[in-house]
Amino acid sequence: MKVNPRHHREPAVYTVTDAPRPMSEDIGYRQRRYLMSMGVRTICFLGAVVAAVAGAPWWLAVLMVVAAAVLPYVAVIFANGGREPTASATFDDRSQREQKPVSGQRPEIRS
Template identity: 60%
Template sequence: MAWAYRGCVKVIPRRRAAVFTVTDAPVPMSEDIGHRQRRYLVSMGVRTACFVAAVLSAVLGAPVWVAGLLVVGALVMPYVSVVIANGGREPQPRAHFEDAQRPDRKEISGPPPEIGS
């Protein structure tokens, strides 16, 4: 910590208080869970579509590799869906504010105003 002397008075620099903004607050857990549930349901819908398409392609005489590829997609999708849904909370962008200690700004001096004055 740097100490400075001005005349006979020892000046101790004050620590700046940490400033928290409302934009630093994370998304509510209920919104995060809802978002993850929607992603999971969409991916399970894709899985169901792969399975139905595999059955239809086999019945309609499509090449075996097409039906096989759709079956593999239907088998892999549950694992991918669970991993994506349990991936944790989404990272939130942080707000960036200018530095309050720019040289062209002056500090506020004097005592705080009295109530009613």
Template identity: 50%
Template sequence: MPKPRPRPPEVPRITTADEPLAEDQARRTRRYLQQMGFRLVCFLVAVFTWGHLPVWLSGVLIVCAVVLPYVAVILANAGRERREVSPQLMEPRAITDAHADDDDGDESKDDGRRD
């Protein structure tokens, strides 16, 4: 009777492959530019409506324009996103008690203890 062939290692599926680096960088660049565009809009609205809107609203817009670059840089440098599900690299095995096989119920063995 012929022996069964061993299974070849599993090939990674395309759904588990990482996003290409160029696409990742393009996505982060787009997100950064969108945030900087929003910052520019906040600043311009605050400047051009300074006398027409309440001062607190203009102040909020200026604070957004000041804080947003920091947040945008942090998010742009965050790098590649981590996957929630990682591939299983090893098969889990049960841990057995090595001393359980040695104990055959023989009381005459010396266990090294003194009475």
């Protein structure tokens, strides 16, 4: 029986770096990102109050209120967006890399 060479596949090679981050690390990362977004929201809200009391232009206070209203939605979307993709390790294909020709005789190792 003849095997078609196009259907012959090399075995898949997996590396340790292809493993995803632990779930606990991923959850911690998303929680920190969410808390930072909520901190920015709080700063926007307090800035709107200070701007309104201090007599700053009305558009500045409105802009900060709009940012404070939109940030929770954006923060939740990013927090629930799933695991972050990570780049996998790649190995050089040595068959495609050119090697410099060796000039002269190779040194001999003597015992």
